[in-house]
Amino acid sequence: MNMIDSNSPAGRKPMDGPVLSRRGVLAAALAAGAASAAAPAFAAKGKAPAVKGDSFLLRNVLLESGYARDAEGIAATLTTKASILIRDGKVAAVLPANAPAPAGVVARDGDGMLLLPSFRDMHIHLDKNYYGGPWVAPRKRKNGIRGLIELEKILNPQLLPTLDDRAGKIIDLMQRNGTTFARVQCNVDPSIGTHYVEIMRALLDRRADGFGSELVAFPQQGFISADLIPTMRAALAAGATHVGGIDPTAIDGGMERSIDALMQIALDMNKGVDIHLHEPGETGIAAIHRIADQVEQTPALKGRVTISHAFSLMSLNEKDMAALATRLASLDMAVISTLPFGGRIMPVPALLDHGVRVYTGTDTVQGFWGVFGSCDILEKAKLACQLYGWSDEQGIAQSLRIATGGVTPLNVAGDQIWPKVGDAADMVLVPASCSAEAVARQSPRKAVFHAGNLVAGALDGVTAA
Structure with a gap:
C-alpha cells in the first residue's frame, strides 16, 4: 500500500490556525467513538442482505406500450397491465396480467403500479x-x-x-x-x-x-x-x-x-x-x-x-x-x-x-x-x-433517460423497448400512470429491485431488509 502516515509532517500540509480551530468540534463529532482507534475499521458492518428470491412472478404491473396521437401529435401515453417473470436476477418473460405463476414460483402483486427502470x-x-x-x-x-x-x-x-x-x-x-x-x-x-x-x-x-x-x-x-x-x-x-x-x-x-x-x-x-x-x-x-x-x-x-x-x-x-x-x-x-x-x-x-x-x-x-x-x-x-x-x-417521458443510464420504457418513436427478456431486473414501482407523470409529480418509490432483489420499500407483505 502506498500511504503516507497522516500523523507525520510529510503526511499533510499544515493550514493556518483559525481553520484548524473552527474545525475542531466538527472533527470530534465525526470521530465520536473512534478517537482511540489506531486504524480505520475495515471489517464488514452495515445493512442486512437484501430480500432475495431466485424466481418470482410480479403480477399486476402497468407497462407503457406506446403513444396516443391526435392531429397535433403525441397526446398521451398508452399502457397495459402485465406480469413479469423474474429468474436469476433478469426478466425471464413478459406475460399477460392474469398469467398463472409457474410451478414453484411465488407470485407478488404489483398493485397496478407503473414499472420503470431503476435509476x-x-x-x-x-x-x-x-x-x-x-x-x-x-x-x-x-x-x-x-x-x-x-x-x-x-x-x-x-x-x-x-x-x-x-x-x-x-x-x-x-x-x-x-x-x-x-x-x-x-x-x-x-x-x-x-x-x-x-x-x-x-x-x-x-x-x-x-x-x-x-x-x-x-x-x-x-x-x-x-x-x-x-x-x-x-x-x-x-x-x-x-x-x-x-x-x-x-x-x-x-x-x-x-x-x-x-x-x-x-x-x-x-x-x-x-x-x-x-x-x-x-x-x-x-x-x-x-x-x-x-x-x-x-x-x-x-x-x-x-x-x-x-x-x-x-x-x-x-x-x-x-x-x-x-x-x-x-x-x-x-x-x-x-x-x-x-x-x-x-x-x-x-x-x-x-x-x-x-x-x-x-x-x-x-x-x-x-x-x-x-x-x-x-x-x-x-x-x-x-x-x-x-x-x-x-419530452418529459424521454427525460427519464438521464436518470436511468439511457433506458426508457418507450423510445422517441413510441416503440416499447423496456422491459425485454434478458434485461436486468433493476426496476422500481411507482404510483403513476406513465413516465411523464412520474417525473413531473416525483411519484413515491414504493418498491425498488436490484437484480430481482427487493432492496427498498414493500411489496405484497414483503419488506426490504
Missing part, C-alpha cells in the same frame, strides 16, 4: 460527506477549489474511521429513492493513500446483491502535481474500476502531462476513465480535444471515457458545440452533468441531439463541498425538464 447515480462522492452524522454547513469558500483541497488535507484523515458507516447510509438513501447503481468517486491523495478505495471497495462488494457500482480512483489534489502516479496505480489494483483525473491546467500542473499520464494508466491497467473537468473556457475545451485525440488514436478507449462536469462546454457557440458534440459521439465519449443553475446552463440538449451519452448524478450529499444533494435522480430528470423546456408528454 443510476453516475457521479457521487460517498467519502467526503458528513451524512449520517451531525449537520455541518460549508464555510464560505476561500481561494476556490484550491482552498477546499487544502481543507481536505486536514479533514480526510479525520473522516477515515467513520467512512464505512457514512457511505453505507448514503447507499440506503439512494435505494429508497429508486437508485440501484452508482459510479462512486473515491479520493486518493497523499494523506489517505489508498485507504478510502480499500474501504469503499469492501463496502460495495458487501452490498453487491442490492446495489451495483463502479469505483473511480479520484486524485482530487492532482496526480502529477501531487506525485500520485504510483498510488493511483495501487488504488486501481485495489479494486477501482476507473482512473479519475482533475483539471489538468488549473490544478494538475500541465494539460499535456496530466492527460497523457491519465490515459496511459487507463491503457496499462485496462480501466475506464472519468475526469473531473471544471475548467471553463479555452483550457477546458483544449483538454476535451486532447482527450478526444487520445481516444481517436487508441480505439481500445472508445466507449470507456467520461468527462464529468465539462463546464467549458457552456462557453461554446452553437456551431462549435455541434461540431464538438459530433466528435464526442463518434468516439463514444460520455458526459456527466449535475445540471447546475447559473447565468449559463449546460448544453445537454445539444449533446443528446448529436448522440452523446449524457448521465447525471448527485455529486455531494452533505459535506464541505456542498450540502444540497438529495440522492434523488428522478428529481434530476424533472430539473432537466424545467431547464430545457421539455414540457410535453414525450
